[in-house]
Amino acid sequence: MLKIHQLFLRTFILIFVGILITLTIVTYFWSKNIYINQIEKNLVQNIDTFSIVLKDLKNIDNIIKDLKAQINLRITVIDEKGNVIAESDEDKNLMENHSNREEVLQAKDFGIGKIVRFSNTINKELLYITKKVSIDKNIYFIRMADYTDKITDNFVKLTAQIFAFITFFLIIGFLTTYFISLKIKKETDSILNFLTQLSDKKPTYKLKSRYTQEFYQITRLLNKVALKLSKKEKQKAKQTAKLKIANRQKDEIISALSHEFKNPIAIISGYSETIMNDDEMPEVMKQKFLNKIHSNANKMSQIIDKLRLTLKLEEGKQELLLIPTPIKRIVEDIIPDLKEKYKNREIIISGIDINLKVDETLISMAISNLIENALKYSDDEVIVELTENSIIIKDRGIGLESKELEKIKHKFYRVSNNGWNNSLGLGLFIVQSILSLHNFSLEVTSEFNQGSEFTIKY
DSSP, rough: OOOOHHHHHHHHHHHHHHHHHHHHHHHHHHHHHHHHHHHHHHHHHHHHHHHOOSOOOOOOOHHHHHHHHHHOEEEEEEETSSEEEEEEEGGGGGOOOOOOOOHHHHHHHHHHEEEEEEEEETEEEEEEEEEEETTTTTTEEEEEEEEEEGGGHHHHHHHHHHHHHHHHHHHHTTTHHHHHHHHHHHHHHHHHHHHHHTTTTOSSSOOOOOOOOHHHHHHHHHHHHHHHHHHHHHHHHHHHHHHHHHHHHHHHHHHHHHHHHHHHHHHHHHHHHHHOOOTTOOOOHHHHHHHHHHHHHHHHHHHHHHHHHHHHHHHOOOOOOEEEEEEEHHHHHHHHHHHHSSOOOOOOEEEOEEEEEEHHHHHHHHHHHHHHHHTOSSSSOOOOOEOOSSSEEESSSSSGGGGGTTGGSSTTTTOOOOTOOOOTTTTHHHHHHHHHHHTOEEEEEETTTEEEEEEEEO
16 A cells, blocks of 8 residues: 555656656657658768769779768768678678668669668667669669767757656655655666666676665675575586587587598598409509508598597696707608608708707607698798707798688697698697697798798797
């Protein structure tokens, strides 16, 4: 049962709010409709003027930026396929295809299209007008947009006047109860807002209230509940993150393995089936096929060994046998096997020899991997330069783009551009892991179409 002051307050507030909301909504849509109609006319005129002035697309980006500065409108030029070829407010290269935008579809069918839509790109609501034009015998769509929030100033002024007028007649009747209810409203709004955030499991503040004993007890209990939920949510988030990582790694492993095993299995299957079905096959050819089968079986075995080594390195189970070893001798021992695989290729060793305390087997694998990478992705000679504090492996191959440099050291990462195909994506991960065990580091510098340098620093 309500108290009388509460009943009066509720009645006055309902009347006040009803009148205010009704007038506000009517005023808002009436003003907005008038304003949008005026904007639409101005945009159509601007597009017509712009399409007449724009004879070709040379230097269009500068033209649009200059025009943007003069008329303060968002301007977009879209080709017939929906690609953004010029944009005044954002980087056109980051914008998606616009062929399915409603205003563009309307312009295709009727010559002109319009829509009021919230733009996620600039985080504002705009009125878009798009018109189909022909430039150099090609079809383009010129789109201009203006911000609808310009109506807000007039709307706020009008709302304030209405609010002041109605408040003048209401304030006398419930001034005292108004301030009491305002305080209660503030407390309940704070609790409701906290409960809303709590339902989304993301409260951003600690609830406080000393207005009444009841509010104080409620806020204390809610803070305790929020703390417990927060702890549970963090535990759940950690478990979810672990599961996602595990699933992603599983998918990467399956994908990489299926790719690597596909060709050897196909070769083994094809050659063995040929041998079985051809009883009259010459012995020389049969021996050749058997060698192919044996070679690809060895390749599959090497892939499995590489995976096993990766797991050992990742789990820290790989033991080191550190002995002083001449680095130059390690490199010289590696080269004959590589030259057998990459015939007519030259590997040049330069610099000074130095003894390092290393695991010879593992460090040989790391250096061999880097030299083989250089041989794979270049046609010229590969240079191995030995200094007092580094081993530098240089090639003049296809190189890497800057965005790929950090990623190539990650496990199962395969460079897809520029003709790179680093097998399972384990090579540089294994190199990095081996060097880390020795407290060495790997630095990679590369220039696209110029070559790469892999530097082992110790």
